[in-house]
Amino acid sequence: MSPDTRFAVFGTAPSVEVLPSYLGGWFGQDTCRAYATGAWARQSPVGNVKKKQVKKKKRTQVRTRNWEEAHEDAFSHDRARHRRAQTAISDAAIDSRALPTDFECNALVISLSKKWAFVLKDGTEELCLIDVRLKEGKATLLAPGDQVFVEQEAEKWVVRGIGPRSSRLSRPGHEHDRLDEQVFAANIETLVIVAAAADPPFRTGLVDRYLIAAEVGGVTPIICVNKIDLVDEDPPALKDYEALGFQVIRTSCESGEGLDALRAVLGGKLSILSGHSGVGKSTLLNVLDKDLEVHTQEVSGVSHRGRHTTTASRLYKLEGNIRIIDTPGIRALGVWGVSPEEVAWFFPDLAELGEACRFRNCSHTHEPDCAVVAALDEGRLTPWRYDSYLRIRGSMEEEQAGPFGDKYARKSSDY
Secondary structure, three states, X not given: OXXXXXXXXXXXXXXXXXXXXXXXXXXXXXXXXXXXXXXXHHHOOOOOOOOOOOOOOOOOOOOOOOOOOOHHHOOOOOHHXXXXXXXXXXXXXXXXXXXXXXXXXXXXXXXXXXXXXXXXXXXXXXXXXXXXXXXXXXXXXXXXXXXXXXXXXXXXXXXXXXXXXXXXXXXXXXXXXXXXXXXXXXXXXXXXXXXXXXXXXXXXXXXXXXXXXXXXXXXXXXXXXXXXXXXXXXXXHHHHHXXXXXXXXXXXXXXXXXXXXXXXXXXXXXXXXXXXXXXXXXXXXXXXXXXXXXXXXXXXXXXXXXXXXXXXXXXXXEOOOEEEEEOOOOOOOOOOOOOHHHHHHHOHHHHHHHOOOOOOOOOOOXXXXXXXXXXXXXXXXXXXXXXXHHHHHHHHHHXXXXXXXHHHHOOHHHO
16 A cells, blocks of 8 residues: 555544554654655645636627517527526616606507517517516516507616506416416407317317406407318317307318408407417418418327417517417416306306206206206207316316415406
8 A cells, every 4th residue: 555545544644643653664754754744745646636627618698689570589598598698677677766657558568578578669669678666466467468658768668557458368377386367468359269170180178268268358259260171061069159159260271261251350459369289370370461471380290289389479460450469379278267166157058057956056067956967968968068067177176176276266356
């Protein structure tokens, strides 16, 4: 064993007096004395080992993007880095003056990020900072369609006030989100629920959830069945929706069927397109306005589900005085502001039948003398409608029973 190895085991050098006598036999008294006085540590490679210096990566500059030419790529995917490099709140956004309480809205929110809002002001799109003193409560602070008051400070536009909402589309906040209500569109008049006749297949579950969200938010729903050219006959559920009084428009971006009818209901209004991924929302926009050129993708050939093309909600102004918000496709929609006991009220056919139930709080699942179940057995109620009701109610009961159930238990009257 070498002196380097054997002395290294001591950690700190002992004094000459306490060195064992046998060490002198191993290394010699001179060596032991050098170790004890510290001279050995200055010469030993064990004492000269240096820590490896880790070089920090140099932060690269984030490229400034052009919103008007490529709005889908306007925000960096690394949002935290982008905010540090480009969106530092200036002194203009932390004005010493109080926020205005009596103001007239002068701009319309088109799209937004965490600290930014793109607004339409006097026919021009402007990039605005959001005043840090505008605090979020239990619901989303800003959404496309919001009316806002903006003013210029130090050559920058700043959002100083937010107008009241006449309507909204909402869903519950995510489980770990600090918001209870996630608003994804505001002040809209019409909700266009886009579903595909095929590829992906027509699904009633999401349509029914959107119908509930529209009624809760004070929005008029329209069911748009796109890709109608891919089928020889309508999906069976369409005649049931029409019998319940819902407006149904059948469209085809290939043949042009139904596009004029869709333009007619959208003209002069602020509307929103929503639905599953891959049903053709962005393609509809491109057909309604040839100059738009919104990016689109094909449906997956493996899962027969749409691929997410639109990544953020964005308001467009189309020819024919059409203002419409395109939203990212979703797989599921949580119902905001409705308890499981209230779900049946949003199914017009079940609500009408339920008036004859023996119990006023009948859940239409197990109670005796239930008029809804009787109508189902007698063929007066379509089975898929009853199944859709059970699925929505059951999922809401599961959500409320979970650890974040308080987010789903609130009533619409609470806000």
